[in-house]
Amino acid sequence: MTASKIQKEERKKILLVEDEVIVGSDIKQILEYRGFIVSDVISTGEEALRKIEKFKPDLALMDIKLAGDMDGIETAQNIRKKYDVPIVYLTALGDEKTFQRARQTEPFGYIYKPAEEKDLVATVETALYKHKIQKKLTASERKFRLLFEMSKEAIYISDKEPKILEANPVFLEMFGYSRDEIRRIDVTELYKEPDKRKKIQKQIESKGFVKDYPAKLKKKDGSVMDCLITATIRRDSSEKTIGYQGIIRDITEQKKIQQKIKESEQKYRALFEYSNDAVFLMSPQGEQLEFNQKAAELVGYSKEELMRMSFRDLIAESEKKNAENKLEAIRKKKSIPVYRRTVRRKDGSTVPVEVNLSLISDSEGRLLFIQSLVRDISNKGS
Numbered sequence: 001m002t003a004s005k006i007q008k009e010e011r012k013k014i015l016l017v018e019d020e021v022i023v024g025s026d027i028k029q030i031l032e033y034r035g036f037i038v039s040d041v042i043s044t045g046e047e048a049l050r051k052i053e054k055f056k057p058d059l060a061l062m063d064i065k066l067a068g069d070m071d072g073i074e075t076a077q078n079i080r081k082k083y084d085v086p087i088v089y090l091t092a093l094g095d096e097k098t099f100q101r102a103r104q105t106e107p108f109g110y111i112y113k114p115a116e117e118k119d120l121v122a123t124v125e126t127a128l129y130k131h132k133i134q135k136k137l138t139a140s141e142r143k144f145r146l147l148f149e150m151s152k153e154a155i156y157i158s159d160k161e162p163k164i165l166e167a168n169p170v171f172l173e174m175f176g177y178s179r180d181e182i183r184r185i186d187v188t189e190l191y192k193e194p195d196k197r198k199k200i201q202k203q204i205e206s207k208g209f210v211k212d213y214p215a216k217l218k219k220k221d222g223s224v225m226d227c228l229i230t231a232t233i234r235r236d237s238s239e240k241t242i243g244y245q246g247i248i249r250d251i252t253e254q255k256k257i258q259q260k261i262k263e264s265e266q267k268y269r270a271l272f273e274y275s276n277d278a279v280f281l282m283s284p285q286g287e288q289l290e291f292n293q294k295a296a297e298l299v300g301y302s303k304e305e306l307m308r309m310s311f312r313d314l315i316a317e318s319e320k321k322n323a324e325n326k327l328e329a330i331r332k333k334k335s336i337p338v339y340r341r342t343v344r345r346k347d348g349s350t351v352p353v354e355v356n357l358s359l360i361s362d363s364e365g366r367l368l369f370i371q372s373l374v375r376d377i378s379n380k381g382s
Contacts, residue, residue, distance in 0.1 A: 011035055011036060011037050012036055012037070012058040012059065012128055013036070013037045013038075013039070013055065013056065013057045013058050013059075014031055014036050014037065014038045014039065014057060014058070014059050014060075014061055014124065015039050015042070015048065015051065015052055015055055015057035015059070015060040015061065015085070016028055016031075016038050016039055016040075016041050016042060016061050017042045017043075017045070017048045017060060017061065017062045017063055017066065017072065017075065018041055018042070018043070018061070018063045018090055019043040019044070019063060019065070019066050019067045020063070021041060021043075023090075023113060023114070023115075024041030024043075025041060026115075027061065027090075027115060027120065028041060030115075030117050030120055030121070031120070031121070031124065034121050036124070039051060039055050039057065043066065043067055043068075044066055044067050044068035044070070045066050045068055045069070045070030045071065045072065045074060045075030045078070046068055046069070046070060047068075048060070048062075048075050048079075049075065049078055049079070052079060052083060052085070057085055058085070058086075058128060058131075059085065059086050059087075059088060059108075059124060059127055059128055059131070060076070060079060060085050060086070060087050060088070061088050061090055061111070061124070062075060062076050062087050062088070062089055062090065063089075063090040063091070064089050064090070064091045064098065064102060065091075065092075072089065072090075073098070073101050073102050073105060076089075076102075076105040076107070077105055080105060080106075084135070086107075086108040086127050086128070086130070086131040087105060087106075087107045087108060088107060088108055088109045088110070088111060088123055088124060088127045089102055089107050089109070089110050089111070090111050090113060090115070091110060091111070091112060091113065092112065092113050108126075108127035108130055108131060109123045109124075109126060109127045110123075111123050148166070148168050149168055149169060151168055151170060152170060153170060153247045153248075153249065154167075154168065154170045154171035154174045154175075154247065154248040154249070154250070155167070155168045155170070155171060155245075155246070155247055156168075156171050156245065156246060156248070157234070157243065157244075157245045158187055158243050158244050158245070159242065159243040160241065160242065160243055160244075161186075162186060162187035162188065162197070162201075163183065163185075163186070163187065164182045164183055164185070164187060165183070165243070167179065167182050171248065174219075174225070174248070174250055175190065175217075175219050175220060176219045176220035176221055177220050181220070189218070190217050190218055191215060191216070191217060191218070192215075192216040192217065192218055192224050193215075193216065196215050196216075197215075200213055200215065200229060200231070201244075204231055204232070204233050204244060205233070205241070208232065208233050209230075209231065209232040209233065210229060210230065210231050210246075211230050212228040212229075212230055212249075213228065213229045213230070213231075214226070214227070214228055214229075215227055215228075215229055217248070225250045225252045226250070226251050226252045226254075226255045227248050227249060227250055227251060227252075228248070228249045228251055229246060229247075229248055230246055230247045230249075231244050231245065231246025231247075232244065232245060232246065272292050273292050273293065275292060275294060275373075276294070277294060277373050277374060277375045278291070278292065278294045278295035278297075278298040278299075278353075278373070278374040278375070278376075279291060279292045279294065279295060279371065279372070279373055279374070280295055280311065280371070280372040280374065281360075281369050281370070281371055281372075282311055282369060282370045282371075282372060283369055283370075284331050284367050284369070284370065286310055286311050286312065286327055286370075287310055288306055288307055288309055288310065288311065289369055291303070291306055295374065298343065298345075298351070298353075298374065298376060299314055299343060299344075299345050299346060300345040300346035300347055301346050305346075311323070311327075311372070312324075313344075314343050314344055315341060315342070315343065315344065316341075316342040316343075316344055316350060318342075319341060319342055323341070326339070326357065327370075330357050330359060330370055331367065331370075333359060333367075336357045338354055338355065338356045339354070339355055340352060340353070340354055340355070340377070341353050341354075341355050341374075343374070351376055351378050352376075352377050352378055353374045353375055353376055353377060354374070354375045354377050355372060355373070355374055355375075356372070356373040356375075357370060357371070357372055358370070358371045358373075359371075
């Protein structure tokens with residue numbers, strides 16, 4: 001592929017460092033014919049370090065043996081300290097000690113001199129591709145690390161031993177361990193019931209994940225948390241299981257609140273059922289939602305019958321308009337003083353009552369239902 005066939009913005013720049021002029025000129029000619037932008041042939045490491053800042057190459061072709069005070073390996077080391085530029089070494093067969101030094105600079109390839117055109121181009125293109133993928137992986141790892149460290153959820157990565165390999169700050173704070181401490185302990189020590197971890201592990205192995213699995217976990221100080229675990233399996237390139245990763249949510253406070261709500265509901269239910277007054281719960285439109293036994297006894301209907309009735313069916317005809325006005329007022333959250341009403345019973349008789357209306361709303365102030373406390377005052381003086 002000639003340079004004319006490559007879009008200008010796609011052409012890669014090669015820093016060529018070779019102290020044999022003829023070899024360097026041949027390599028430059030080959031790469032330029034293949035569409036690369038190649039620097040003038042540089043013969044020393046010192047000159048390469050001066051040139052790289054201005055030229056900004058995508059790759060450096062570096063002869064291992066150079067003229068001057070620095071050889072190619074030392075030059076590559078200096079480049080790697082400051083620039084993200086992949087190195088491909090140009091070399092004749094050398095001694096093992098030299099190659100050991102070269103490997104420490106993590107080169108992206110070797111080209112043996114005299115360089116064959118096919119091998120030269122293939123090695124350069126492969127090195128550029130590997131570096132591109134490496135940059136993507138590095139960027140992805142940085143994003144993951146940022147999410148991992150900044151997440152408000154407790155995140156961990158473990159092996160199969162079981163040991164924690166990585167834990168984010170929220171995880172460490174939740175359990176009260178330092179990063180070094182958490183890596184030294186057996187994961188099973190975090191469970192109040194060690195067998196629970198085996199059950200979770202078995203489910204992950206069979207399904208590949210668990211979601212919101214309830215478990216009691218222990219902090220470093222021995223206190224116990226109610227938690228939900230969401231975890232997935234970690235596999236290597238051959239699909240072999242190498243560990244797990246997941247999120248842990250502490251729901252201890254949430255469960256305490258739920259328990260308080262439950263206890264509150266139980267207390268309310270006891271008051272509701274055993275109240276000396278009739279209690280009706282109505283929708284904002286006046287339909288019966290619930291009532292206690294005292295209410296059914298007051299009007300003489302069975303609970304099944306009452307569920308099919310509106311409050312309007314229980315009020316004397318002459319008072320229905322007034323009742324509608326009060327329903328509208330209470331829906332608008334106006335204060336309604338205790339008032340008297342005449343209730344019609346199933347047998348046609350009537351009974352005077354006192355009514356106390358109140359609103360029951362949710363935490364956001366939305367009307368849920370209307371509570372009506374009704375007291376029989378037929379034995380009370382007018």
